[in-house]
Amino acid sequence: MARARLTLDPAFTIGAVQRRLFGGFVEHLGRHIYDGIHEPGHPSAGPDGFRRDVIELVRELGVSTIRYPGGNFVSGYNWEDGVGPAEERPRRLDLAWHSTETNQVGLHEFQTWLDHVGSELMLAVNLGTRGPAEAIELLEYTNIPGGTTRAARRAANGREEPFAVKIWCLGNEMDGPWQLGRRSAEDYGTLASVTANAMRQVDNTLELVVCGSSARSMPTFGEWERVVLEHTYDDVDYISCHAYYEPVDGDYASFLASGVDMDAFIEAVVATADHVRALKRARKKMMISFDEWNVWYASRWNAVEDTFPIDHWPVAPRILEDVYSVADAVAFGGLLISLLNHADRVTSASLAQLVNVIGPIMTEPGGPAWRQTTFFPFAVTSQAARGDALRVVLDADTVPTAKYGDVPVVDAAATLGEDLTIFLQNRHLTEPTTLTVDVRRFAGSAVTAEGIWDDDIHAVNDLRNTTRVGLRTNESAVLDGGILTIELPPVSWTAVTIN
Ligand code: AHR
Numbered sequence: 001m002a003r004a005r006l007t008l009d010p011a012f013t014i015g016a017v018q019r020r021l022f023g024g025f026v027e028h029l030g031r032h033i034y035d036g037i038h039e040p041g042h043p044s045a046g047p048d049g050f051r052r053d054v055i056e057l058v059r060e061l062g063v064s065t066i067r068y069p070g071g072n073f074v075s076g077y078n079w080e081d082g083v084g085p086a087e088e089r090p091r092r093l094d095l096a097w098h099s100t101e102t103n104q105v106g107l108h109e110f111q112t113w114l115d116h117v118g119s120e121l122m123l124a125v126n127l128g129t130r131g132p133a134e135a136i137e138l139l140e141y142t143n144i145p146g147g148t149t150r151a152a153r154r155a156a157n158g159r160e161e162p163f164a165v166k167i168w169c170l171g172n173e174m175d176g177p178w179q180l181g182r183r184s185a186e187d188y189g190t191l192a193s194v195t196a197n198a199m200r201q202v203d204n205t206l207e208l209v210v211c212g213s214s215a216r217s218m219p220t221f222g223e224w225e226r227v228v229l230e231h232t233y234d235d236v237d238y239i240s241c242h243a244y245y246e247p248v249d250g251d252y253a254s255f256l257a258s259g260v261d262m263d264a265f266i267e268a269v270v271a272t273a274d275h276v277r278a279l280k281r282a283r284k285k286m287m288i289s290f291d292e293w294n295v296w297y298a299s300r301w302n303a304v305e306d307t308f309p310i311d312h313w314p315v316a317p318r319i320l321e322d323v324y325s326v327a328d329a330v331a332f333g334g335l336l337i338s339l340l341n342h343a344d345r346v347t348s349a350s351l352a353q354l355v356n357v358i359g360p361i362m363t364e365p366g367g368p369a370w371r372q373t374t375f376f377p378f379a380v381t382s383q384a385a386r387g388d389a390l391r392v393v394l395d396a397d398t399v400p401t402a403k404y405g406d407v408p409v410v411d412a413a414a415t416l417g418e419d420l421t422i423f424l425q426n427r428h429l430t431e432p433t434t435l436t437v438d439v440r441r442f443a444g445s446a447v448t449a450e451g452i453w454d455d456d457i458h459a460v461n462d463l464r465n466t467t468r469v470g471l472r473t474n475e476s477a478v479l480d481g482g483i484l485t486i487e488l489p490p491v492s493w494t495a496v497t498i499n
Contacts, residue, residue: 002433004396004410006422010441013388015344017415020167022382023122023350024063025292026110027071029097029357033105034316035365036355037113042366050113053369057361058117058354061375062382065167067122067291067350068110072096074172075128075180079138082106083157095180098308100315107142108158121163122291122350125195127171127188128181132195139168139202167207167348169291170195173214173242175224185224189231196235209238209289209348216243216265225269229276229286238289238348241269244296244358245331252327252457254403256427256491259334259411261404262293266342288345292352293335295328295374296320320357326469326491327457329373333493334425336381340413343389351378362462370466373459376452380471380495387417399427409433410488419499420444424451426488433488440482444498449474449486451494 026032037058040049069077073096081090081103089103105113114121123142125135141150142163154162173179174188183191192210199206210232213221225239243262247255266288273286301320324332339346355361360375392414398406410433411425420442426433450471459469474494476487488494 002397002409002428002431004394004408004433004435006412006435006437007393007395008390008414008422008437008439010390010416012391014341014391015389017340017343017385017387017389018347019064020348021064021339021343021346021385022062022378023065023067023291023348024061024119024354025067025071025350025352026069026354027357028069028073028077028094028101029071029353030099030319030321031316031363032353032355032357032359034102036357036363038105038109039363039365048109048112050116051363051369054355054361054363055113055116057369057371058119061360061379063117063119063351063354065120065122065348065350066114066354067124067169070096070124071172072179074124074126077126078130079107079126079134083108083153093313097319098313099317100313102315107163111159111163120167121165122167122169123165124169124172127174127191127195128179131191132198135195136198136202139199143203166205167209168199169209169211169240170236171211174211175218175220176214179214185220185227189228192228193232193235196232200235207238208236209240209291210236212239212241212269214242216261216268222268222272225272226276229273230279233276233280233282233286238287239269239273241265241288241290242292243290244292244294244298245335246295246297246299247327251402252429253399253427254401256327256331256334256425257401257404257407258331259338259425260407262335262338263341266290266338266346270345285345287347288342290339290346290349292350293339294352294358295322295324295332296358297322321362322358323460323462324372324374325458325460326373326452326454329377329452330425330491330493332374333377333423333452334411334427336377337411337413337423337425340381340385340389340415340423341392364463367463368466370461372461373452373469376471377493380450381423384419384421384495384497385415385423386419387415390414390416397433410435416442419497422496424488424494424496426490426492428490430490432490435486435488437484438482439479439484439498442498445479447477447479447484447496447498449477449494449496451492453489453492457491
């Protein structure tokens with residue numbers, strides 16, 4: 001049996017947990033939109049074609065801001081193709097995903113869906129094949145109340161009131177060799193600065209996100225951030241981080257410790273941003289928008305992506321439809337812990353993605369919608385993580401990993417709002433861990449613990465059994481004399497709430 005001890009103090013806080021930390025991401029990709037959230041003719045679809053069963057699940061997930069329309073897709077997208085009468089909209093090649101985009105869902109339809117799910121729009125502009133001119137035209141269309149041709153066009157297209165989009169991404173992964181219109185850091189930094197300034201001339205209340213490296217593994221990581229921020233520090237509010245994790249060659253010990261990598265990633269970007277801040281003698285601190293994060297079996301996609309024929313451009317193909325296991329959900333829970341532990345600098349984040357495409361929600365055309373294993377840690381954290389993130393001090397046994405060396409057997413984060421909630425991940429592959437926490441300095445006497453674990457860490461929810469895996473209650477949690485003791489099963493993620 002492994003052991004861990006946690007020290008918390010309500011006086012030692014990291015920062016307020018922003019609701020935007022629990023954002024999502026919807027890209028025009030595969031069956032995310034078409035045959036995912038939008039399926040006219042499905043028994044649960046409303047007159048607008050959006051599936052009500054999916055809407056209910058997204059509401060239950062508790063997603064704050066939703067990034068749209070991409071992703072790689074945005075770097076070849078003309079937003080004008082997606083507005084106006086649906087029957088007049090063009091069919092276009094989507095080069096990012098080798099598909100046909102029918103444009104039956106565009107800005108207006110997507111905002112209607114967001115109104116259903118109760119989330120805020122985070123809009124990305126195309127800085128791949130387009131530039132500042134199209135960005136400010138889009139902004140005029142979305143945010144100017146009236147008196148211009150574009151604002152009138154928006155009204156004629158069904159939305160009198162502006163969309164009033166607050167938070168915008170200046171392109172996507174502009175360093176990626178796969179990105180349409182990719183650029184050097186110098187070129188992108190200049191373009192992003194020019195675009196940001198133009199956009200602020202239209203609306204000076206915007207929050208802008210500049211692209212960081214598309215991954216920490218990029219050879220230019222660090223230098224890209226420095227150069228881009230030297231160009232844009234005064235113009236933007238956030239720099240983006242993107243990270244995906246998967247088990248490599250069955251190395252689950254390292255996979256479960258993916259939060260170690262995410263911690264190092266965030267801290268490196270913060271250090272680089274603070275370096276530029278010092279050079280510029282700036283008062284402002286740059287925030288991080290971790291606007292793509294998840295478990296993604298990306299190596300499977302990379303193996304097929306170069307094999308697409310020129311005569312086959314399917315509509316809504318089944319791509320990137322990873323089916324998540326219990327182990328995936330536990331690694332995923334570790335990523336949420338990492339985000340919470342950096343709540344002072346990561347003030348916006350987007351789970352990539354939401355439905356069918358590496359999503360916590362799956363659907364079958366004409367059939368059910370269901371929760372994947374990763375649904376549970378996200379929904380519980382989004383619901384429970386309120387108030388301030390607390391500094392957690394861990395004294396724990398360690399487990400060996402091939403990638404990160406010895407790591408603490410437990411990872412933890414804590415938040416204090418009306419309740420104290422402690423988020424815990426046991427990384428041990430075979431042993432439970434006994435954890436104790438001195439909670440005498442906190443009010444409250446009732447304790448509940450729920451989470452995800454299973455005798456079969458490869459168990460999944462799928463079409464054959466959509467409810468095989470669900471949230472479980474940990475009955476071992478005891479609060480006695482101000483000391484919380486809990487036995488965490490191997491490969492588990494748990495949220496303990498004291499109120
Ligand atoms: O989320 C899938 C893809 O991953 C996104 O389109 C892209 O930004 C990233 O490379």
